[in-house]
């Protein structure tokens with residue numbers, strides 16, 4: 474449970490091997506990060522906590538002072554100690570922090586209980602500042618990214634495509650930017666780009682922005698239907714945009730046989746593929762990337778933002794050839810010159826030092842714990858999810874429309890996203906909602922929100938107060 478105003482917080486057991494006051498400050502920090510301690514929550518009086526923990530008063534006084542020094546606590550002598558309310562403003566990233574509402578509508582990496590990311594960030598920044606290369610990170614760099622950053626990108630992509638080499642890698646500001654740049658290179662205004670019937674809205678937005686027409690292709694439980702794809706290719710489509718692993722929103726992962734069959738058709742018609750693999754590394758058992766079946770046609774897009782941290786905004790595009798990569802880099806030049814070298818440096822450092830691998834593992838583990846909660850809550854309902862993915866797809870009973878369900882859920886204090894938001898085109902209507910299990914700060918909040926969604930399913934639309 475989160476510690477709200479007026480309830481009592483007690484830290485978990487303080488670890489041995491560190492001075493106790495620092496251990497206490499660390500516990501406060503962890504609980505603030507995990508959402509167990511929310512901004513404004515009151516901490517126990519120092520004397521009470523000392524008694525409860527069996528430590529002397531000075532330890533608690535110094536622990537609180539250390540936490541205050543870190544900007545975690547505020548308060549005045551005699552009036553109590555509180556989690557700094559200013560943290561609410563700092564933390565109010567997208568989807569974090571609307572009081573009374575649990576937001577299950579955004580696909581974010583989960584907030585972790587451990588300090589891996591914050592420790593890694595301070596180490597990386599401290600080392601970078603002292604490095605002889607620090608000024609290079611503040612200078613304009615090549616549009617494709619610095620050579621060492623492209624190499625780190627190739628290493629990251631290499632987890633899914635072992636042949637990736639730095640000459641074919643271009644850094645972008647996240648996968649969204651990669652998609653925009655690729656669409657602008659591969660499709661002209663008025664061209665048709667194919668995708669799953671329900672697809673990532675950021676792709677549809679980019680296509681609309683560029684005047685490219687999007688057509689949804691029929692799918693089944695294994696992803697894009699091969700015959701429907703062939704028909705659309707025959708009708709003149711130029712490009713396929715697809716997310717073959719943990720598709721957003723349906724969570725479908727295409728088996729290897731489907732990837733091979735789609736690649737064969739693409740090759741037959743010379744249709745280029747944009748493979749969006751932002752969730753590929755979350756899946757433990759993902760088949761080889763689609764790009765490996767038609768490397769000469771495929772542009773592979775990935776980022777560190779989904780698997781590692783949303784605010785890093787570093788992504789990579791792997792092109793079929795080095796010359797194709799140069800053309801992609803030209804697209805980066807006109808949109809942003811280059812991905813920010815300092816952020817790319819953080820990303821590269823983490824890829825090389827294994828921080829990225831550790832964070833990926835931790836994010837995956839947290840997502841797995843949360844998916845288990847969702848699987849339990851939605852047992853018996855039409856719930857689709859990858860066991861280590863960030864989101865799930867809830868198909869609704871016939872009596873619901875997505876819009877009605879979303880409105881009723883909102884009245885119950887839970888935000889979910891209607892299927893319509895993911896419709897590739899006007900033919901893609903269905904009654905379903907996407908539920909993101911990693912969006913809320915803590916598991917207790919998630920469990921509570923999932924319970925409210927399940928109750929809504931049980932109650933049905935007629936008994937809910939929709940006429941109010």
Ligand SMILES: Cc1ncc(COP(=O)(O)O)c(C=O)c1O
Nearest residue numbers: 580647648649673721751776778
């Ligand atoms: C399928 C898909 N691709 C790309 C993105 C955007 O990723 P990034 O944050 O790296 O721009 C998202 C974000 O939700 C997504 O779901």
